[in-house]
Amino acid sequence: MRLYHHPISSNARRVLMVVSHLGIQLEETVIDLMSENDRRLLLEVNPNCKVPVLEDDGLLLWESAAIMQYLADKVPGNTLYPHDPKTRADINRWMFWACQHFSPAIGVLVWENVWKKLVTGMDADPAELARGSSDLHDFAKVLDGHLAQREWTCGNSVTLADYTLSAPLMYMDKAKLPLAQYPHLIAWFARMQALPAWAQTQVAW
Numbered sequence: 001m002r003l004y005h006h007p008i009s010s011n012a013r014r015v016l017m018v019v020s021h022l023g024i025q026l027e028e029t030v031i032d033l034m035s036e037n038d039r040r041l042l043l044e045v046n047p048n049c050k051v052p053v054l055e056d057d058g059l060l061l062w063e064s065a066a067i068m069q070y071l072a073d074k075v076p077g078n079t080l081y082p083h084d085p086k087t088r089a090d091i092n093r094w095m096f097w098a099c100q101h102f103s104p105a106i107g108v109l110v111w112e113n114v115w116k117k118l119v120t121g122m123d124a125d126p127a128e129l130a131r132g133s134s135d136l137h138d139f140a141k142v143l144d145g146h147l148a149q150r151e152w153t154c155g156n157s158v159t160l161a162d163y164t165l166s167a168p169l170m171y172m173d174k175a176k177l178p179l180a181q182y183p184h185l186i187a188w189f190a191r192m193q194a195l196p197a198w199a200q201t202q203v204a205w
Contacts, residue, residue, distance in 0.1 A: 001026040003067075004045055004053040006033065007203040010103070011064040012052040014167040018068045018160065020197040022075045065095045068160050081160050090154045094161035098168075102139045106168040108132030110175040133178050144182035151191065158195065166192040 003019070003026050005012035019026065031051050032038045039049060046053045046062045054061045054070065061067050072081035081091060109132040112124040143165065146153070153161040169189055171177065179185060192198055 001057075002029060002055040003027070004029045004031050004042060004055070005051045006031050007201070008170075008205050009051050010168040010170055011050075013170060013201050014064045014163050015052045015054070015067050015071070016201045017163045017167065017195075017197040018071050018080065020200045021080060021158075021163070021195075022071065022078060024071060024075065065099055065160075065164060068095075068164065072160060079157050079159070080163075082155075087155060091159050091161045094153050095164045098161070098164040101135075102143065102165060103168045105132055105135035105139055106171065106175070106177060109136065109177060110168070110171045113175045114171060136178065140179055140182050140185055144185040147184040147188045150188075152188070158192075162188075162192060163197070166198070 001024075003012075003015065005016065005028065007013070007016070007030065018024075029041075031042050033042075033051075042051065042053070043049050045055060045060050048062060050062065052062070052064055052067060054067045056070075061070055069081060072078055082088065108128055112128050112132065116122055116124060152158050153165060166189060169177070169179075169192075172179070172189075
């Protein structure tokens with residue numbers, strides 16, 4: 001298996017944490033999205049020109065959540081993605097919610113506060129910051145309430161849902177994410193940061 005990724009992509013980090021947690025051995029190709037040659041290579045495996053992409057015996061699989069589920073299914077007996085239909089449905093619900101709502105809200109603030117100046121030379125747009133913050137507060141309230149009586153998002157141990165939700169929070173400080181008022185979310189994130197898979201995928205940037 002080969003994973004095309006970049007270590008400061010939160011979508012790729014979701015996958016890398018699952019790889020670390022499950023002890024999966026694979027080859028890695030780091031894609032520099034600022035490199036024209038690397039972008040051409042990426043387009044050969046993903047028409048969306050985005051990381052991550054998993055290549056496995058003729059299968060080219062993109063979308064981080066799909067890759068995470070595929071990898072978990074290759075390791076029998078793991079607790080990240082149990083086969084019980086109701087448990088899977090709950091995990092899937094939070095994975096999809098993370099990709100559809102939580103991560104995009106964070107993404108607005110990451111773009112404005114981290115990447116925009118570097119890529120375009122322009123300062124953050126106050127209107128976009130307000131929009132991203134408003135959306136993030138809406139969704140953070142949901143997650144904070146859900147975690148009020150739980151150690152992990154689904155069940156009694158860490159699952160794919162936790163890795164999916166936590167990855168974009170790698171930008172917490174640099175993107176100035178306004179989450180301090182959500183104590184249950186912050187406590188859960190501290191538990192995530194204490195996991196070996198988080199430490200093993202942490203990079204300095």
